[in-house]
Each structure stands twice: as structure tokens, then as C-alpha cells.
Amino acid sequence: MKRSIGAHLADQLFGFERSAxxxxxxxxxxxxxxxxxxxxxxxxxxxxTLQRLEAVVLPLGLANYVDVSVFFAPTPALxxxxxxxxxxxxxxxxxxxxxxxxxxxxFHLAYVSRYSLGEISHGSHFIGMAVLGLAIGTAxxxxxxxxxxxxxxxxxxxxxxxxxxxxxxxxxxxxxxxxPKGDHFALWVGERSVDVMSTFGTFELNVLQDFSLRFPIxxxxxxxxxxxxxxxxxxxxxxxxxxxxMTALIAMHVGVELSLNIYFGHNIYVLVLLAYPWGRWLxxxxxxxxxx
Amino acid sequence: xxxxxxxxxxxxxxxxxxTFGVYALSVATHRGEFWPFSIxxxxxxxxxxxxxxxxxxVTAYGDVGWGPWTLxxxxxxxVPTRSVGTSTNxxxxxxxxxxxxxxxxxxxxxxLWGPALEGGRTLMLLRADGTLVGDAGDVDIALTGLVRISAxxxxxxxxxxxxxxx
Numbered sequence: 001m002k003r004s005i006g007a008h009l010a011d012q013l014f015g016f017e018r019s020a021x022x023x024x025x026x027x028x029x030x031x032x033x034x035x036x037x038x039x040x041x042x043x044x045x046x047x048x049t050l051q052r053l054e055a056v057v058l059p060l061g062l063a064n065y066v067d068v069s070v071f072f073a074p075t076p077a078l079x080x081x082x083x084x085x086x087x088x089x090x091x092x093x094x095x096x097x098x099x100x101x102x103x104x105x106x107f108h109l110a111y112v113s114r115y116s117l118g119e120i121s122h123g124s125h126f127i128g129m130a131v132l133g134l135a136i137g138t139a140x141x142x143x144x145x146x147x148x149x150x151x152x153x154x155x156x157x158x159x160x161x162x163x164x165x166x167x168x169x170x171x172x173x174x175x176x177x178x179x180p181k182g183d184h185f186a187l188w189v190g191e192r193s194v195d196v197m198s199t200f201g202t203f204e205l206n207v208l209q210d211f212s213l214r215f216p217i218x219x220x221x222x223x224x225x226x227x228x229x230x231x232x233x234x235x236x237x238x239x240x241x242x243x244x245x246m247t248a249l250i251a252m253h254v255g256v257e258l259s260l261n262i263y264f265g266h267n268i269y270v271l272v273l274l275a276y277p278w279g280r281w282l283x284x285x286x287x288x289x290x291x292x
Numbered sequence: 293x294x295x296x297x298x299x300x301x302x303x304x305x306x307x308x309x310x311t312f313g314v315y316a317l318s319v320a321t322h323r324g325e326f327w328p329f330s331i332x333x334x335x336x337x338x339x340x341x342x343x344x345x346x347x348x349x350v351t352a353y354g355d356v357g358w359g360p361w362t363l364x365x366x367x368x369x370x371v372p373t374r375s376v377g378t379s380t381n382x383x384x385x386x387x388x389x390x391x392x393x394x395x396x397x398x399x400x401x402x403x404l405w406g407p408a409l410e411g412g413r414t415l416m417l418l419r420a421d422g423t424l425v426g427d428a429g430d431v432d433i434a435l436t437g438l439v440r441i442s443a444x445x446x447x448x449x450x451x452x453x454x455x456x457x458x
Contacts, residue, residue, distance in 0.1 A: 010301040054400040117382040128328025167332035174336035183429035184338035190431035194344040201372040
């Protein structure tokens with residue numbers, strides 16, 4: 001029977017009709033717990049920073065419509081962070097269909113308050129997208145526990161794929177086909193020399209940066225690889241290509257860390273979690289279950 | 293799990309479609325950024341001049357003026373953002389978005405750099421402007437003083453304006 005494109009996409013992303021092994025079910029729950037853990041890490045780190053802010057320099061998201069400077073005071077910041085923590089806990093224990101949805105809104109408020117100085121953090125976007133998947137999953141599939149996990153993971157593939165491909169399109173629209181030129185890489189190394197000095201008080205070129213500045217073709221090659229990996233982002237929607245596309249993206253992030261000293265830690269961690277068949281690998285170590 | 297699979301798929305596809313619509317609408321109406329949605333424009337403007345921030349301790353150097361300097365001729369020792377638990381990106385974005393240093397923004401600076409101002413120290417916030425020079429991939433970095441702050445006083449450089457209120 002011929003399937004529609006939608007049904008094919010749903011199968012690739014979610015695999016609802018495929019029975020989940022014990023390893024798969026453990027993985028789905030572990031993925032959820034990692035996302036909740038990273039959300040808590042962000043929330044409590046931001047709680048400490050919020051109290052040092054005085055001004056909203058750039059209103060982001062809901063901060064365009066509500067005054068988030070109220071969260072710069074200790075008590076409201078604490079209430080926000082505790083409420084987020086409680087709603088995440090309710091979500092984990094499936095106490096309330098909309099607990100993760102509430103957590104997402106509170107996470108958004110914490111984010112737009114924390115980053116009201118103008119700079120943004122892309123790591124928390126990745127974690128936020130996964131929380132959105134959990135919010136929709138628990139709200140829309142609450143009667144099918146296994147479907148909640150499968151939806152959340154498939155939803156993450158969907159949004160991460162769009163995100164990476166969107167990033168590559170921004171580069172091509174913003175700078176054209178010449179984006180990967182080696183002298184562009186040199187300019188970014190210069191920018192990072194100031195940032196690293198600002199963060200740590202000192203900066204020295206590492207071997208990779210030194211070679212890439214001396215031989216611009218190396219910078220061009222590195223940038224070309226990164227651009228191609230991002231363009232291919234949406235291909236992670238497809239099961240057979242997923243591991244390869246996501247491994248290329250992990251390599252790109254590691255390359256960015258080595259060449260430009262920018263560590264996209266949460267992106268790397270989430271990609272490592274989602275790129276490989278951890279459930280199937282886990283099954284090999286689980287003892288056979290007795291049906292008696 | 294096979295029971296009701298078409299129904300699950302239909303629901304999942306509907307939510308994907310709705311999410312994609314909200315994604316597109318929210319980033320289109322909020323300059324590409326409505327967390328957790330973003331168009332992820334980082335590094336999209338290749339080869340364009342950039343502006344970053346650097347804080348230096350000028351306590352021991354008296355009146356050093358407002359520059360310009362290079363990374364090799366800084367008017368004081370760099371003060372790491374890490375040492376005061378603040379963020380380099382926050383500082384850079386703050387100077388990119390600030391043309392008038394109001395009392396509120398200067399207080400934000402004091403709050404972010406509080407521990408480094410103890411003991412009567414004076415810090416100067418520098419703006420680093422980077423550009424490509426010529427065709428050989430050489431990079432020129434010029435640093436200009438924006439604001440000098442201590443725990444009790446603040447002065448704004450000629451490249452900036454000082455304003456009252458928020």
C-alpha cells in the first residue's frame with residue numbers, strides 16, 4: 001500500500017507503529033530526564049545572574065509585552081525558578097497534562113529575563129525545543145505513555161533539523177556563496193581573540209588557528225564542511241541518514257570549539273543522545289525478561 | 293502500539309504543522325528570535341566588521357585618555373569576565389546596543405563588575421572594532437575607551453553620550 005508523504009514523515013520521525021524494546025523505553029525516559037536536568041541547570045544558573053541585572057537593554061520574546069525587570073529582584077526570581085522546578089517535577093511524574101507546558105512558559109520568562117542584556121544563548125534553544133516537545137507530547141498523547149516519549153524525540157529531530165538548515169540559509173542569504181572564504185575565518189579568529197581575552201584575561205593562538213591563518217585554504221575547508229553539515233540538517237528527519245548527519249554536526253561543533261573557542265556544549269550533548277541507537281545498544285546488556 | 297497508530301500519526305502531523313506555523317510566524321514578527329524558536333543567524337555576516345567588549349583595570353595608570361589602542365598596547369590589565377561571574381557576550385551586546393550611558397546602565401555595569409571594583413579600583417570598558425584590511429586576510433583591531441567606572445564615580449568617553457534616567 002502506498003503511503004502519503006505525511007505518513008512516511010511521521011514514520012521516520014516517530015515510528016509509532018514500531019514496537020519499542022525495553023532499551024528504547026529506558027532511553028526515552030533517560031532523554032526526558034537529561035532535558036529536565038539541563039533545564040534545571042539553566043534555570044538555577046540564570047537565577048543567580050538575574051539578581052545582578054538592572055536594565056532591559058533588548059526585550060526578547062514575551063519581554064516585548066510584559067515588564068520582565070520584575071524578575072531582577074531576588075524574591076520574584078526565586079518564585080519563578082522554584083515554580084519552574086516544581087512544574088518540571090510534575091511533568092516527570094506525569095502529574096497534570098499541562099505541567100511541561102507551564103514549565104515551558106516559565107522557562108521562556110526566565111530566558112527573556114536573563115538575556116535582556118541582548119546577547120542570546122543557543123544552547124538553551126535546543127533544550128527549550130525539547131521541553132516544547134515534552135509539553136506537546138504529554139498534552140496530546142497523555143493516554144499513550146510510549147507515544148509521549150516517541151513524539152518528544154521525533155519532535156526534537158524535526159525542530160533541530162529546521163534549526164540547522166535555517167542557520168545555513170542565514171549564512172547564504174547574509175553573505176552569499178562566498179561565506180566560507182578563509183579571510184572570513186581570520187576575521188572571526190580576531191573576534192574570538194578579544195572574546196577569549198575578555199573572558200580569561202589572556203589569549204594565544206592554538207595550533208589549528210595558527211595553521212589556518214597561515215594557510216587560508218584550511219579555514220575555507222573548515223567553513224565549507226560546517227556549512228554543508230548545516231545544510232544537511234533536515235536530513236536528520238530520515239532514520240537511515242540520521243546518524244551520519246548528526247555525527248557531521250557533532251564534528252562541526254567540535255571543530256568550532258577547536259578553531260574559534262566557542263563551546264556549544266548542550267548542542268553536542270543532545271546530538272550525541274539523539275544520533276545513535278542507544279536503546280538498541282542498551283538491549284544487548286539487559287537480561288532477558290521472564291514472561292512467567 | 294500499532295493500535296490507533298494512524299490516529300497518533302495524524303495528531304503528530306497536526307502538531308508538527310501547527311508548530312511550524314507558530315515557529316515561522318513568531319520569528320518573522322520578532323526579528324528572527326522568539327525563544328525557543330530562532331532562525332539561528334550566528335556567523336551569518338561573514339567578513340563584516342565586528343564590535344566586542346573588553347574591560348581593563350586602569351587603577352595604576354592614572355588618566356590614560358580614551359585611546360585608540362591595540363591589543364598589544366592596552367591601557368591596563370584585562371579583567372576577565374569569568375573572575376566576576378559575568379558574561380563576555382552580555383558585555384559585548386550591551387555596548388553594541390548602548391549609545392547613551394544612562395544612570396541605570398552604569399549601575400548595571402557596577403552590579404556586573406562589583407567584585408572587581410573593590411579596594412578603590414577603576415575599570416575602563418573598551419570597545420574593540422575589528423575589520424579586514426586589504427586582500428591578504430589581515431585583521432585590524434582598534435580599541436576605544438567607552439566608560440570608566442569606580443565604586444563611586446563614572447566618566448563617559450567622547451565616543452559615547454551620558455544621559456540621565458533610564
